[in-house]
Amino acid sequence: xxxxxxxxxxxxxxxxxxxxxxxxxxxxxxxxxxxxxxxxxxxxxxxxxxxxxxxxxxxxxxxxxxxxxxxxxxxxxxxxxxxxxxxxxxxxxxxxxxxxxxxxxxxxxxxxxxxxxxxxxxxxxxxxxxxxxxxxxxxxxxxxxxxxxxxxxxxxxxxxxxxxxxxxxxxxxxxxxxxxxxxxxxxxxxxxxxxxxxxxxxxxxxxxxxxxxxxxxxxxxxxxxxxxxxxxxxxxxx
Ligand code: ADP
Ligand code: MG
Numbered sequence: 604x605x606x607x608x609x610x611x612x613x614x615x616x617x618x619x620x621x622x623x624x625x626x627x628x629x630x631x632x633x634x635x636x637x638x639x640x641x642x643x644x645x646x647x648x649x650x651x652x653x654x655x656x657x658x659x660x661x662x663x664x665x666x667x668x669x670x671x672x673x674x675x676x677x678x679x680x681x682x683x684x685x686x687x688x689x690x691x692x693x694x695x696x697x698x699x700x701x702x703x704x705x706x707x708x709x710x711x712x713x714x715x716x717x718x719x720x721x722x723x724x725x726x727x728x729x730x731x732x733x734x735x736x737x738x739x740x741x742x743x744x745x746x747x748x749x750x751x752x753x754x755x756x757x758x759x760x761x762x763x764x765x766x767x768x769x770x771x772x773x774x775x776x777x778x779x780x781x782x783x784x785x786x787x788x789x790x791x792x793x794x795x796x797x798x799x800x801x802x803x804x805x806x807x808x809x810x811x812x813x814x815x816x817x818x819x820x821x822x823x824x825x826x827x828x829x830x831x832x833x834x835x836x837x838x839x840x841x
Contacts, residue, residue, distance in 0.1 A: 604764070604795060605630040605653065610662035612648055612818075622648045623659070624818040630797065632763075635790040637798045637806040640815035646799040647768055649815070653797065654687050654766045655679040667763075684712060688757030688765040692772035694749040696741040702728060702752045703737040709760040727755035731785065747778035754785060758794075765789065767798045771805050783808040 605628065612623040622645045630636055638646050651657040652664065655671060664671045666686070674682070689695075696705045707724035715723070728737050731751040741749055750770060757765050767786065771779035783805060790796050790810075798809060806812045812824040 604632045604667060606663075606665040606668075608663040608665075610649075610652065610659045610664060612645075612652065612657075612659050622818050623652075626662070626818075626820060628813065628820065630795065632795055633790075633793055635787065635796050635798075635810045636813060637800055637809040637811070638813045638815055639800055639803065639806040642801060644815050645818040646801075646815055650766050650768050650797065650799050653764075654689060655683050684709070684760065686763045688760065688762035690750070690753050690757050690765060690767035690770045692769035694741070694746075694753045694773075696749055696752060696756075698741055701738050701740055702733060702744065702748075705741070705752055706755040706759055708756060713760065723759060724755070727759050728752070731755050745778075746774045747781060750774065750778075750782050751785065754782075754789070758789065762794075764795045764797065767796065769800055770798060771800070771802070776804075779805065 607626050607628040610623055610626040611621070614620045614622060626649060638649060640646050648657065652659050655674065658673060666682070671682070697708070700708070703721060703724045706727055707720035710720040710723060725734065725737060728734050731754060733748060733751055733755070736744060736748060736752075741752070744752065765786075770786070771782050774782060779802075786796055786798065787808060796809075798805065800806050807826060807829055810825075810827040810829075812826050814821040814824065
């Protein structure tokens, strides 16, 4: 699904900073992968390139066999809306919209009617155990609830891949385990997930750990035999 060949990226704001130094990587459909490394190692840069939020300088990025190179902003936005769901450390919910409206937002951009958007959003909130919180504003929700709203919002447009940048970075360890268990269930339903983290406990929830250091992939660890955590609730089973 994802094929990266010798991807290089340098930032030129100030002194040039060569952040990605020849990344080669393949990710198959249905994988649950983490990208792990120290702060500043280039994880977010790599994820942003994968999510078409940023351009790379040299190399090739193929997504479903299509070369993603210097796309126009319109074309990149079209791919993003159709194929990719994002989850962020800081949730990125819209503060003046309630949980249901936040979840429904991607459908607004697909010109789905308000009634249909809200019905769909309620269904996803229900799956994530948040039906009773649909009309609450983000500042009335706990961190874990906010991240579940963000997961519902990422899922509603039925993307092919979900990219999560430090999705548990703002959560306590119990809530963090719960969020990772939900992402595991999302993966069990067939979704491809890529999670960036600097925490080994989070990476250990995924099936493959890509270790990145100073813009280079150091090693790729098969973690498919890791212990299943006891938090399963069957949220995504349908
Ligand atoms: P990580 O997510 O692993 O912490 P990043 O990919 O965010 O690392 O950043 C890698 C390096 O690139 C860091 O030194 C960071 O300061 C720098 N960097 C990130 N984004 C930019 C930018 N837009 N402009 C200039 N430098 C950046
Ligand atoms: Mg980062």
